Amino acid sequence: MSAAAPSVRANPDRATAGTPLYVHLPFCAAKCHYCDFFSVAGEGQDGPGMVAAILAEAKQRAPQRPRTVFLGGGTPSYQSEPELRALLDGLQAVTDFRSSADEVTAECNPESLSFEKARLLHDLGVTRLSIGFQSLEPEVLTLFGRVHDVDESFRAYDNARRAGFDRVNVDLIYAYPGHTREHWERDLARVLALGPDHLAAYNLTFEEETPFERWLTDGRLQALPEELELELFDVTRDLARKAGLPAYEISNYARPTEACRHNVNYWRNGEYVGLGPSAASKVGFTRSGNARSIALYRRAVEQGESAAAWDETPSTSLRLAETWWLGLRLADGVVAARARETAGWASDAHDPFEERARSLADEGWLERRGASFALSARGLPLADMLARRFFELVDDPAP
Numbered sequence: 001m002s003a004a005a006p007s008v009r010a011n012p013d014r015a016t017a018g019t020p021l022y023v024h025l026p027f028c029a030a031k032c033h034y035c036d037f038f039s040v041a042g043e044g045q046d047g048p049g050m051v052a053a054i055l056a057e058a059k060q061r062a063p064q065r066p067r068t069v070f071l072g073g074g075t076p077s078y079q080s081e082p083e084l085r086a087l088l089d090g091l092q093a094v095t096d097f098r099s100s101a102d103e104v105t106a107e108c109n110p111e112s113l114s115f116e117k118a119r120l121l122h123d124l125g126v127t128r129l130s131i132g133f134q135s136l137e138p139e140v141l142t143l144f145g146r147v148h149d150v151d152e153s154f155r156a157y158d159n160a161r162r163a164g165f166d167r168v169n170v171d172l173i174y175a176y177p178g179h180t181r182e183h184w185e186r187d188l189a190r191v192l193a194l195g196p197d198h199l200a201a202y203n204l205t206f207e208e209e210t211p212f213e214r215w216l217t218d219g220r221l222q223a224l225p226e227e228l229e230l231e232l233f234d235v236t237r238d239l240a241r242k243a244g245l246p247a248y249e250i251s252n253y254a255r256p257t258e259a260c261r262h263n264v265n266y267w268r269n270g271e272y273v274g275l276g277p278s279a280a281s282k283v284g285f286t287r288s289g290n291a292r293s294i295a296l297y298r299r300a301v302e303q304g305e306s307a308a309a310w311d312e313t314p315s316t317s318l319r320l321a322e323t324w325w326l327g328l329r330l331a332d333g334v335v336a337a338r339a340r341e342t343a344g345w346a347s348d349a350h351d352p353f354e355e356r357a358r359s360l361a362d363e364g365w366l367e368r369r370g371a372s373f374a375l376s377a378r379g380l381p382l383a384d385m386l387a388r389r390f391f392e393l394v395d396d397p398a399p
Protein backbone atom coordinates (compact mmCIF):
# COMPACT_ATOMS: atom_id res chain seq x y z
CA MET A 1 0.00 0.00 0.00
CA SER A 2 1.18 3.50 -0.56
CA ALA A 3 -0.09 6.83 0.59
CA ALA A 4 0.77 10.37 -0.31
CA ALA A 5 3.26 12.01 2.02
CA PRO A 6 1.50 13.73 4.91
CA SER A 7 2.45 17.19 6.07
CA VAL A 8 4.52 16.14 9.05
CA ARG A 9 5.73 18.71 11.55
CA ALA A 10 9.21 17.35 12.10
CA ASN A 11 9.65 16.62 15.78
CA PRO A 12 9.09 20.17 17.06
CA ASP A 13 10.62 21.23 20.35
CA ARG A 14 7.38 22.50 21.72
CA ALA A 15 3.81 21.50 21.03
CA THR A 16 1.34 24.11 19.83
CA ALA A 17 -0.61 26.13 22.38
CA GLY A 18 -3.62 24.28 23.75
CA THR A 19 -2.10 20.78 23.53
CA PRO A 20 -3.21 18.63 26.48
CA LEU A 21 -0.63 18.27 29.26
CA TYR A 22 0.07 15.15 31.32
CA VAL A 23 2.29 15.21 34.43
CA HIS A 24 3.63 11.97 35.90
CA LEU A 25 4.31 11.98 39.64
CA PRO A 26 6.00 8.64 40.28
CA PHE A 27 5.70 8.15 44.05
CA CYS A 28 3.17 5.89 45.80
CA ALA A 29 2.69 4.83 49.41
CA ALA A 30 3.61 1.28 48.32
CA LYS A 31 3.83 -0.67 45.08
CA CYS A 32 0.60 -2.55 44.22
CA HIS A 33 1.06 -6.17 43.19
CA TYR A 34 -0.64 -5.84 39.79
CA CYS A 35 0.87 -2.50 38.75
CA ASP A 36 3.26 -2.01 35.84
CA PHE A 37 3.14 1.78 35.74
CA PHE A 38 6.42 3.50 36.44
CA SER A 39 6.01 4.17 40.15
CA VAL A 40 8.08 3.61 43.27
CA ALA A 41 7.40 3.56 46.99
CA GLY A 42 7.84 7.17 48.04
CA GLU A 43 9.39 6.75 51.46
CA GLY A 44 12.81 8.38 51.54
CA GLN A 45 12.36 9.85 48.06
CA ASP A 46 12.99 13.50 47.30
CA GLY A 47 9.50 14.92 46.66
CA PRO A 48 10.55 18.58 46.37
CA GLY A 49 13.38 17.55 44.04
CA MET A 50 10.95 15.69 41.78
CA VAL A 51 8.64 18.71 41.61
CA ALA A 52 11.57 20.98 40.78
CA ALA A 53 12.70 18.58 38.03
CA ILE A 54 9.21 18.46 36.49
CA LEU A 55 9.04 22.26 36.52
CA ALA A 56 12.45 22.41 34.84
CA GLU A 57 11.12 20.11 32.12
CA ALA A 58 7.94 22.21 31.89
CA LYS A 59 10.07 25.25 31.10
CA GLN A 60 11.74 23.27 28.30
CA ARG A 61 8.67 21.90 26.59
CA ALA A 62 5.25 22.32 28.27
CA PRO A 63 2.60 23.67 25.89
CA GLN A 64 1.16 27.11 26.54
CA ARG A 65 -2.47 27.27 27.61
CA PRO A 66 -3.24 23.51 27.57
CA ARG A 67 -6.89 22.55 27.01
CA THR A 68 -6.68 19.82 29.66
CA VAL A 69 -4.20 18.89 32.38
CA PHE A 70 -3.93 15.48 34.01
CA LEU A 71 -1.78 14.76 37.07
CA GLY A 72 -1.24 11.01 37.07
CA GLY A 73 1.29 8.56 38.31
CA GLY A 74 2.15 7.13 40.67
CA THR A 75 -0.07 8.87 43.17
CA PRO A 76 -0.21 12.66 42.86
CA SER A 77 -2.02 12.91 46.22
CA TYR A 78 1.02 11.24 47.85
CA GLN A 79 2.95 14.50 47.36
CA SER A 80 2.87 16.86 50.34
CA GLU A 81 0.75 20.00 50.34
CA PRO A 82 3.77 22.35 49.83
CA GLU A 83 4.94 20.15 46.93
CA LEU A 84 1.52 20.23 45.28
CA ARG A 85 1.36 24.00 45.71
CA ALA A 86 4.84 24.42 44.21
CA LEU A 87 3.95 22.13 41.31
CA LEU A 88 0.62 23.70 40.38
CA ASP A 89 1.76 27.30 40.91
CA GLY A 90 4.88 26.51 38.89
CA LEU A 91 2.86 24.98 36.06
CA GLN A 92 0.60 28.01 36.11
CA ALA A 93 3.60 30.33 35.75
CA VAL A 94 4.83 28.37 32.72
CA THR A 95 1.55 27.49 30.96
CA ASP A 96 -1.28 29.68 32.34
CA PHE A 97 -3.37 26.49 32.56
CA ARG A 98 -5.78 28.00 35.08
CA SER A 99 -7.23 30.30 32.47
CA SER A 100 -7.09 27.83 29.55
CA ALA A 101 -7.90 24.31 30.78
CA ASP A 102 -11.53 23.24 30.97
CA GLU A 103 -10.50 20.12 32.89
CA VAL A 104 -7.67 19.62 35.39
CA THR A 105 -7.65 16.12 36.88
CA ALA A 106 -5.60 14.77 39.78
CA GLU A 107 -5.39 11.05 40.51
CA CYS A 108 -5.65 10.32 44.22
CA ASN A 109 -5.49 7.35 46.52
CA PRO A 110 -7.72 7.11 49.57
CA GLU A 111 -4.92 7.03 52.17
CA SER A 112 -3.56 10.39 51.02
CA LEU A 113 -6.72 12.34 50.20
CA SER A 114 -7.46 14.23 53.40
CA PHE A 115 -10.06 16.98 53.37
CA GLU A 116 -7.26 19.56 53.61
CA LYS A 117 -5.45 18.13 50.62
CA ALA A 118 -8.64 17.95 48.55
CA ARG A 119 -9.42 21.57 49.40
CA LEU A 120 -5.87 22.63 48.51
CA LEU A 121 -6.08 20.88 45.13
CA HIS A 122 -9.40 22.62 44.51
CA ASP A 123 -7.92 26.01 45.43
CA LEU A 124 -4.92 25.36 43.18
CA GLY A 125 -7.11 24.93 40.09
CA VAL A 126 -7.79 21.18 39.99
CA THR A 127 -11.36 20.64 38.74
CA ARG A 128 -11.71 16.85 38.80
CA LEU A 129 -10.51 14.12 41.14
CA SER A 130 -10.05 10.47 40.26
CA ILE A 131 -9.99 8.24 43.34
CA GLY A 132 -8.58 4.70 43.29
CA PHE A 133 -10.99 2.59 45.35
CA GLN A 134 -10.09 -0.55 43.31
CA SER A 135 -12.13 -2.91 45.52
CA LEU A 136 -14.56 -2.89 48.43
CA GLU A 137 -13.39 -6.25 49.72
CA PRO A 138 -10.75 -6.03 52.51
CA GLU A 139 -9.05 -9.29 51.56
CA VAL A 140 -8.86 -8.22 47.91
CA LEU A 141 -7.27 -4.89 48.88
CA THR A 142 -4.67 -6.94 50.77
CA LEU A 143 -4.14 -9.25 47.79
CA PHE A 144 -3.71 -6.17 45.56
CA GLY A 145 -1.13 -4.72 47.97
CA ARG A 146 -3.22 -1.61 48.57
CA VAL A 147 -2.44 0.29 51.76
CA HIS A 148 -5.91 1.75 52.42
CA ASP A 149 -9.06 0.15 53.76
CA VAL A 150 -12.62 0.40 52.48
CA ASP A 151 -13.67 3.08 54.99
CA GLU A 152 -10.80 5.30 53.85
CA SER A 153 -12.08 5.07 50.27
CA PHE A 154 -15.51 6.33 51.30
CA ARG A 155 -13.94 9.04 53.48
CA ALA A 156 -11.76 10.20 50.58
CA TYR A 157 -14.83 10.43 48.35
CA ASP A 158 -16.61 12.48 51.01
CA ASN A 159 -13.54 14.71 51.40
CA ALA A 160 -13.55 15.38 47.65
CA ARG A 161 -17.22 16.40 47.65
CA ARG A 162 -16.90 18.54 50.80
CA ALA A 163 -13.89 20.29 49.28
CA GLY A 164 -16.14 21.42 46.41
CA PHE A 165 -15.35 18.93 43.62
CA ASP A 166 -18.35 18.44 41.37
CA ARG A 167 -16.48 16.10 39.04
CA VAL A 168 -15.34 12.90 40.78
CA ASN A 169 -14.29 9.59 39.25
CA VAL A 170 -14.01 6.27 41.08
CA ASP A 171 -11.61 3.59 39.81
CA LEU A 172 -12.45 -0.09 40.34
CA ILE A 173 -10.84 -3.36 39.24
CA TYR A 174 -12.92 -6.44 38.55
CA ALA A 175 -12.44 -10.02 37.35
CA TYR A 176 -9.68 -10.80 39.83
CA PRO A 177 -9.08 -14.37 40.99
CA GLY A 178 -12.09 -15.62 42.90
CA HIS A 179 -14.34 -12.69 41.92
CA THR A 180 -18.05 -13.53 41.72
CA ARG A 181 -21.02 -11.88 40.09
CA GLU A 182 -22.75 -11.57 43.44
CA HIS A 183 -19.85 -9.66 45.00
CA TRP A 184 -19.39 -7.44 41.97
CA GLU A 185 -23.08 -6.49 41.82
CA ARG A 186 -23.06 -5.67 45.52
CA ASP A 187 -19.84 -3.59 45.43
CA LEU A 188 -20.70 -1.80 42.21
CA ALA A 189 -24.11 -0.87 43.62
CA ARG A 190 -22.45 0.59 46.73
CA VAL A 191 -20.09 2.70 44.63
CA LEU A 192 -22.81 3.85 42.23
CA ALA A 193 -25.02 4.79 45.20
CA LEU A 194 -22.42 7.44 46.06
CA GLY A 195 -23.36 9.23 42.83
CA PRO A 196 -19.95 9.52 41.13
CA ASP A 197 -19.90 11.49 37.88
CA HIS A 198 -17.58 8.98 36.29
CA LEU A 199 -16.60 5.36 36.82
CA ALA A 200 -13.52 3.61 35.42
CA ALA A 201 -13.83 -0.18 35.79
CA TYR A 202 -10.98 -2.21 34.34
CA ASN A 203 -10.72 -5.98 34.34
CA LEU A 204 -7.57 -7.22 36.04
CA THR A 205 -4.69 -7.96 33.69
CA PHE A 206 -1.56 -9.87 34.64
CA GLU A 207 1.14 -7.47 33.50
CA GLU A 208 4.68 -8.62 32.80
CA GLU A 209 7.19 -8.47 35.63
CA THR A 210 4.61 -7.88 38.34
CA PRO A 211 4.06 -10.11 41.40
CA PHE A 212 0.64 -10.96 39.94
CA GLU A 213 2.23 -12.38 36.81
CA ARG A 214 4.63 -14.47 38.93
CA TRP A 215 1.80 -15.72 41.11
CA LEU A 216 -0.19 -16.68 38.01
CA THR A 217 2.77 -18.59 36.62
CA ASP A 218 3.49 -20.48 39.84
CA GLY A 219 -0.19 -21.34 40.35
CA ARG A 220 -0.78 -19.21 43.43
CA LEU A 221 -3.40 -17.23 41.45
CA GLN A 222 -5.84 -18.44 38.83
CA ALA A 223 -7.29 -16.18 36.16
CA LEU A 224 -11.06 -15.98 36.06
CA PRO A 225 -12.76 -18.00 33.29
CA GLU A 226 -13.34 -15.82 30.23
CA GLU A 227 -17.12 -16.35 30.28
CA LEU A 228 -17.34 -15.04 33.84
CA GLU A 229 -15.16 -12.08 32.96
CA LEU A 230 -17.53 -11.22 30.10
CA GLU A 231 -20.51 -11.65 32.40
CA LEU A 232 -18.98 -9.17 34.87
CA PHE A 233 -18.31 -6.76 31.99
CA ASP A 234 -22.01 -6.94 31.00
CA VAL A 235 -23.06 -6.43 34.63
CA THR A 236 -20.86 -3.32 34.80
CA ARG A 237 -22.38 -1.79 31.67
CA ASP A 238 -25.88 -2.57 32.80
CA LEU A 239 -25.62 -1.27 36.38
CA ALA A 240 -23.67 1.83 35.35
CA ARG A 241 -26.23 2.68 32.64
CA LYS A 242 -29.11 2.27 35.08
CA ALA A 243 -27.28 4.63 37.45
CA GLY A 244 -27.09 7.29 34.70
CA LEU A 245 -23.50 6.54 33.67
CA PRO A 246 -23.63 5.00 30.20
CA ALA A 247 -20.39 3.61 28.77
CA TYR A 248 -18.59 6.13 26.57
CA GLU A 249 -15.52 3.89 26.27
CA ILE A 250 -15.00 0.17 26.80
CA SER A 251 -13.97 0.58 30.45
CA ASN A 252 -15.25 4.08 31.22
CA TYR A 253 -18.71 5.27 32.21
CA ALA A 254 -19.92 8.80 32.81
CA ARG A 255 -22.84 11.14 33.06
CA PRO A 256 -23.46 12.48 29.54
CA THR A 257 -21.31 15.61 29.96
CA GLU A 258 -18.71 14.07 32.27
CA ALA A 259 -16.48 11.97 30.02
CA CYS A 260 -12.80 12.58 30.83
CA ARG A 261 -11.83 15.04 28.08
CA HIS A 262 -8.13 14.46 28.59
CA ASN A 263 -8.47 10.70 28.06
CA VAL A 264 -10.89 11.09 25.14
CA ASN A 265 -8.05 12.95 23.40
CA TYR A 266 -5.85 9.82 23.79
CA TRP A 267 -8.56 7.62 22.30
CA ARG A 268 -8.90 10.10 19.42
CA ASN A 269 -5.14 9.68 18.89
CA GLY A 270 -4.62 13.38 19.50
CA GLU A 271 -1.43 15.17 20.46
CA TYR A 272 -0.30 15.54 24.08
CA VAL A 273 2.81 16.41 26.05
CA GLY A 274 3.86 14.31 29.04
CA LEU A 275 6.23 15.60 31.73
CA GLY A 276 7.94 13.51 34.38
CA PRO A 277 9.78 10.17 34.42
CA SER A 278 8.39 7.63 31.92
CA ALA A 279 5.79 10.09 30.59
CA ALA A 280 4.90 9.65 26.92
CA SER A 281 4.25 12.46 24.46
CA LYS A 282 2.82 12.69 20.97
CA VAL A 283 3.70 15.88 19.14
CA GLY A 284 2.99 16.11 15.46
CA PHE A 285 3.33 12.50 14.34
CA THR A 286 6.26 11.77 16.63
CA ARG A 287 5.83 9.79 19.82
CA SER A 288 8.41 9.87 22.56
CA GLY A 289 8.87 8.71 26.12
CA ASN A 290 10.96 9.94 29.04
CA ALA A 291 13.47 7.79 30.92
CA ARG A 292 11.88 5.24 33.28
CA SER A 293 14.40 6.11 35.96
CA ILE A 294 14.17 8.88 38.51
CA ALA A 295 17.94 9.39 38.54
CA LEU A 296 18.30 9.52 34.74
CA TYR A 297 15.25 11.72 34.37
CA ARG A 298 16.42 14.22 36.98
CA ARG A 299 19.98 14.30 35.69
CA ALA A 300 18.78 15.12 32.17
CA VAL A 301 16.34 17.89 33.02
CA GLU A 302 18.59 19.41 35.70
CA GLN A 303 21.30 19.77 33.06
CA GLY A 304 18.83 21.42 30.69
CA GLU A 305 18.75 18.40 28.40
CA SER A 306 15.88 16.38 27.00
CA ALA A 307 14.66 13.59 29.27
CA ALA A 308 13.40 11.58 26.28
CA ALA A 309 14.75 8.02 26.20
CA TRP A 310 13.15 7.13 22.87
CA ASP A 311 11.15 8.55 20.03
CA GLU A 312 9.61 7.21 16.86
CA THR A 313 7.52 8.42 13.98
CA PRO A 314 5.20 5.63 12.85
CA SER A 315 4.36 5.23 9.18
CA THR A 316 1.15 6.77 7.86
CA SER A 317 -0.67 3.45 7.62
CA LEU A 318 0.37 2.46 11.15
CA ARG A 319 -0.93 5.79 12.40
CA LEU A 320 -4.24 5.17 10.67
CA ALA A 321 -4.50 1.64 12.12
CA GLU A 322 -3.82 3.04 15.59
CA THR A 323 -6.44 5.73 15.11
CA TRP A 324 -9.04 3.04 14.32
CA TRP A 325 -7.87 0.79 17.17
CA LEU A 326 -8.08 3.57 19.75
CA GLY A 327 -11.22 5.21 18.36
CA LEU A 328 -13.23 2.00 18.27
CA ARG A 329 -12.91 1.88 22.05
CA LEU A 330 -15.23 4.91 22.16
CA ALA A 331 -19.00 4.49 21.97
CA ASP A 332 -19.02 7.34 19.41
CA GLY A 333 -16.75 5.26 17.21
CA VAL A 334 -14.66 6.48 14.30
CA VAL A 335 -15.48 8.79 11.38
CA ALA A 336 -13.26 7.53 8.57
CA ALA A 337 -12.49 10.99 7.14
CA ARG A 338 -11.51 12.29 10.59
CA ALA A 339 -9.29 9.28 11.18
CA ARG A 340 -7.50 10.00 7.89
CA GLU A 341 -7.00 13.61 8.91
CA THR A 342 -5.63 12.61 12.35
CA ALA A 343 -3.21 10.15 10.77
CA GLY A 344 -2.12 12.52 8.00
CA TRP A 345 -3.44 10.21 5.30
CA ALA A 346 -4.02 12.05 2.00
CA SER A 347 -7.75 12.68 1.99
CA ASP A 348 -8.31 11.74 -1.65
CA ALA A 349 -6.30 8.53 -1.48
CA HIS A 350 -7.90 5.09 -1.52
CA ASP A 351 -8.56 4.11 2.11
CA PRO A 352 -8.43 0.36 2.75
CA PHE A 353 -9.12 1.00 6.44
CA GLU A 354 -12.56 2.44 5.68
CA GLU A 355 -13.19 -0.54 3.41
CA ARG A 356 -12.21 -2.88 6.24
CA ALA A 357 -14.63 -1.06 8.56
CA ARG A 358 -17.40 -1.51 5.99
CA SER A 359 -16.77 -5.22 5.68
CA LEU A 360 -16.65 -5.63 9.49
CA ALA A 361 -20.00 -3.81 9.61
CA ASP A 362 -21.38 -6.22 6.98
CA GLU A 363 -20.22 -9.09 9.19
CA GLY A 364 -22.00 -7.56 12.21
CA TRP A 365 -18.91 -6.69 14.26
CA LEU A 366 -19.27 -2.95 13.73
CA GLU A 367 -22.36 -0.81 13.21
CA ARG A 368 -22.98 2.56 11.61
CA ARG A 369 -23.87 5.38 13.99
CA GLY A 370 -24.46 8.43 11.80
CA ALA A 371 -21.16 9.11 10.07
CA SER A 372 -19.28 6.78 12.48
CA PHE A 373 -18.38 3.14 12.66
CA ALA A 374 -18.67 1.81 16.22
CA LEU A 375 -18.41 -1.60 17.84
CA SER A 376 -21.71 -3.48 17.77
CA ALA A 377 -22.96 -5.36 20.84
CA ARG A 378 -21.49 -8.48 19.21
CA GLY A 379 -18.15 -6.82 18.51
CA LEU A 380 -17.75 -5.14 21.90
CA PRO A 381 -16.16 -8.08 23.78
CA LEU A 382 -13.84 -8.70 20.82
CA ALA A 383 -12.41 -5.21 20.46
CA ASP A 384 -8.76 -6.35 20.54
CA MET A 385 -9.31 -9.10 17.97
CA LEU A 386 -11.12 -6.64 15.68
CA ALA A 387 -8.33 -4.09 16.08
CA ARG A 388 -5.94 -6.70 14.68
CA ARG A 389 -8.01 -6.72 11.47
CA PHE A 390 -6.93 -3.07 10.99
CA PHE A 391 -3.28 -3.70 11.85
CA GLU A 392 -3.21 -6.45 9.19
CA LEU A 393 -3.50 -3.63 6.64
CA VAL A 394 -0.26 -1.98 7.75
CA ASP A 395 2.34 -2.87 5.17
CA ASP A 396 5.01 -0.42 6.22
CA PRO A 397 5.16 -0.64 10.02
CA ALA A 398 8.71 0.63 10.23
CA PRO A 399 9.00 4.43 10.20
Ligand code: SF4
Residues within 6 Å of the ligand: 027, 028, 029, 030, 031, 032, 035, 036, 037, 039, 073, 074, 075, 109
Ligand atom coordinates in the same frame (compact mmCIF):
# COMPACT_ATOMS: atom_id res chain seq x y z
S1 SF4 B 1 -1.12 3.32 43.60
FE1 SF4 B 1 -1.48 3.17 41.38
S2 SF4 B 1 0.46 3.75 40.40
FE2 SF4 B 1 0.88 3.35 42.59
S3 SF4 B 1 1.57 1.23 42.62
FE3 SF4 B 1 -0.65 1.23 43.03
S4 SF4 B 1 -1.64 0.98 41.01
FE4 SF4 B 1 0.51 1.55 40.66
